[in-house]
Amino acid sequence: MNSFWRIFSLEFTAFVRSKSLAMLLAASVAWMFVAPIVFGGDGTEEGARQLTVHYSLGGVAALLSVVLLSSATGSIAAERASRRLQLTLVRPVRYTSIVIAKTAALTFAGAIVLAAAACVELVRQPLSRPCRHVLSPVLPTPQEEARAMYEAFVNDPSTSDAIKKTKKSVVLRFLAQRAFDRYETVGTNETAVWSFALPRDMALGAGAMSGMCARLRFTNDYDMRQDVRGWLAFDDGESLWSGCVSNITKAVVEVPLAASPADGERTPGALSFRNEGKSGLMLRPRRDVNLLVRADGFGWNLLRAYFELVAVFALLVSFGMFLGSALGRPVALFAAIAALVVSEMSPSVIEQYPDELEKDAIDAIGLHITRAVAAMTHPVSSIEPMAKLAEDTCVERREVVRVLVADMLLAPLVFAFLSSLVMPRKTYD
Amino acid sequence: MNGDSVISIEGATKTFRDFWLRPTVNAVDGLSLEVRKGEVFGLLGPNGSGKSTTIKLILGLLAPTLGRISVFGLSPRAVAARAKIGYLPELSYLHPFLTARETIMYYAGLCNLSRSVAAERTRELLKMVKLEDVSNRVVSGFSKGMARRVALASALVGKPELLILDEPTSGLDPVSTKEVKTLVKALAKNGMTVLMTSHLLADAEDVCDRVMILDRGKSVAEGRVAELGESLEEFFLAKVGNADEFVLADFLA
Structure with a gap:
């Protein structure tokens, strides 16, 4: 443990005495004040606030990600090149301890800079401004729905022979994507019902449920807006909450729900929408229907987003350390940035090319690689703390715990173990 | 390996390879040596003779291509072995x-x-x-x-119980050089085992109990300094090259 703290201290001291920490602090705090001027907003108070939060703190997080990744690739690779690393390797220290201590030190440095930027944000945003839990309907997973659709789909005469000859797993993936985007039609004077599961801490009666909204997105990919009229009602098991949708012009509507007298048959956890407009409406339940329930304030939400970002820093740093252990610094840095770009782009590439039914082998290989990268980086790419913070969407505690365990604990341990296997195999000439 | 053995190398070969894993050079070639507790052992040889590679094999910084190396009866990479070693690199x-x-x-x-x-x-x-x-x-x-x-x-x-010194007097003025030599002798007197490399033969003559002369990765002579002849330098030159080559090598080092 003594050696762990010595290496931690050395790495952190190097970051401080090379003035990297001071420069990063100055640049980050300056950006927190410059960003609101650069990104003025869309003329509304809410738009200005969202852009400010997203780009100021998000910009600092992006800067830190790049700097920490670069420092991590250099930490071991540059020490090896300067031959200082061999003086540590010949001491009675486990190789994994060296990597973990260095990872912890750089992550700690990043956490300090991010904390300074977060403090600026805390000062200019009201701490008590509430954020909201965003709940989605309880539905079978797209994969379950795809499996249920499979037999009917391949036996359908209109399904092309090319698809019928394709591997089952590919067709299932294609159907899962289709299930995710599946539209549901609500005809005139018809009622659609979606079931929601309220987390235990939310099901606390009228006090906790006040300020609840239903969010509906009456739009498709071509942004066609419709005239919508109808009634929304939600039954939380104790009270009935309802709201009216009338003649909207926005693509996304948030309908505040108010307590109303309950009569007739009760279905706890059900959100219903009765279409009283002139035409039928289409929406995708997995994308377009949400229940927004009041959560705690901006301060707590910022704290949770902060922990998620620090966990992502730990993941990036440990990945950089691993690359630096295995490769020379320029190659490690190039590989790290390439991996970062591919992981950022992979979800949109997969969405653009959802199946590999085409014949081109190169396309198929590219898609396989992209899909593998997307699957590996999903735990990181699927969290969007900055977007949630800007939109006052609650960064859920469960998600924070998952990210902390996966990105701040398991991934660094795995990368440290891999680094410890690679480090002694390098040539120390 | 007997009970007094601190370092034991048996038939160690280290072959460096290029990017395509083709062998480029045998830096150490079938080397065997034993360093006993409390002695000052010198590894001598011209530049490129494999002294530093041998030290890195002993420290676990390199793995031998062939052969076996143990330090205090353990793998050089064992934490327990590394706990007993002190290392002074060439720079x-x-x-x-x-x-x-x-x-x-x-x-x-x-x-x-x-x-x-x-x-x-x-x-x-x-x-x-x-x-x-x-x-x-x-x-x-x-x-x-x-x-x-x-x-x-x-x-x-x-x-440390074993001190490995790679060119310990490199860069030191004559006074400091003498102090280092005195220190090495004092440490050995207190029971510390010392393995040192040097291309300054006078240093080896002054402090080493035994020496091994390396040339192109192979041992060309090993023994007590006194047993290798009256002048270690003459013996060295006879084994690894003529005087002009040695002076030039020393000048370039």
């Missing part, structure tokens, strides 16, 4: 932003010494290498000789 390789005191404290920490013990030991070593007055200056401003003394103190901070 000091100090962290430029640390002070002399912090550098020694850092390596004391890596040897798992507690903070108070490390501080006491650092004070003693700074006094021994005569750097007390500049102990709070960053080492990037140090001369080569001062940096060398910091590196030597760092090698000794864990009270």
Whole structure:
């Protein structure tokens, strides 16, 4: 443990005495004040606030990600090149301890800079401004729905022979994507019902449920807006909450729900929408229907987003350390940035090319690689703390715990173990 | 390997390979040697003879392509073996932003010494290498000789049982060179085993109990200094080349 703290201290001291920490602090705090001027907003108070939060703190997080990744690739690779690393390797220290201590030190440095930027944000945003839990309907997973659709789909005469000859797993993936985007039609004077599961801490009666909204997105990919009229009602098991949708012009509507007298048959956890407009409406339940329930304030939400970002820093740093252990610094840095770009782009590439039914082998290989990268980086790419913070969407505690365990604990341990296997195999000439 | 053996190398070969894994050079070729407890053993040879590669094999920084190496009866990479070794590399390789005191404290920490013990030991070593007055200056401003003394103190901070010195007098003035030699003798007298490399034959003659002469990765002679002839230099030149080549090699080193 003594050696762990010595290496931690050395790495952190190097970051401080090379003035990297001071420069990063100055640049980050300056950006927190410059960003609101650069990104003025869309003329509304809410738009200005969202852009400010997203780009100021998000910009600092992006800067830190790049700097920490670069420092991590250099930490071991540059020490090896300067031959200082061999003086540590010949001491009675486990190789994994060296990597973990260095990872912890750089992550700690990043956490300090991010904390300074977060403090600026805390000062200019009201701490008590509430954020909201965003709940989605309880539905079978797209994969379950795809499996249920499979037999009917391949036996359908209109399904092309090319698809019928394709591997089952590919067709299932294609159907899962289709299930995710599946539209549901609500005809005139018809009622659609979606079931929601309220987390235990939310099901606390009228006090906790006040300020609840239903969010509906009456739009498709071509942004066609419709005239919508109808009634929304939600039954939380104790009270009935309802709201009216009338003649909207926005693509996304948030309908505040108010307590109303309950009569007739009760279905706890059900959100219903009765279409009283002139035409039928289409929406995708997995994308377009949400229940927004009041959560705690901006301060707590910022704290949770902060922990998620620090966990992502730990993941990036440990990945950089691993690359630096295995490769020379320029190659490690190039590989790290390439991996970062591919992981950022992979979800949109997969969405653009959802199946590999085409014949081109190169396309198929590219898609396989992209899909593998997307699957590996999903735990990181699927969290969007900055977007949630800007939109006052609650960064859920469960998600924070998952990210902390996966990105701040398991991934660094795995990368440290891999680094410890690679480090002694390098040539120390 | 007998009970007194600290380092045991049996038929070690180290072949370096290029990117395509094609062998490029046998830096060490079928080397066998044994260093016993309490002796000062010298590895001598011209540049490129495999001295530093042999040391890196003993330290576990390189793995042998063939053969077997043990240090204190353990793999050189075992933490327990590394706990007993102090190493002074050919160049000091100090962290430029640390002070002399912090550098020694850092390596004391890596040897798992507690903070108070490390501080006491650092004070003693700074006094021994005569750097007390500049102990709070960053080492990037140090001369080569001062940096060398910091590196030597760092090698000794864990009270090692085996001290490996790669060209220990390199960069030192004559007075400091004499002090290092005196120190090596004193350490050996106290029971420490010392393995040192040098291309300055006078150094080896002064301090080594036994020497091995390497040429192109192979041992060409091994024995007690007195047994190898009246003048080690003459013996060395007879084994590894003529005098002109040696002088040129020394000049270029």
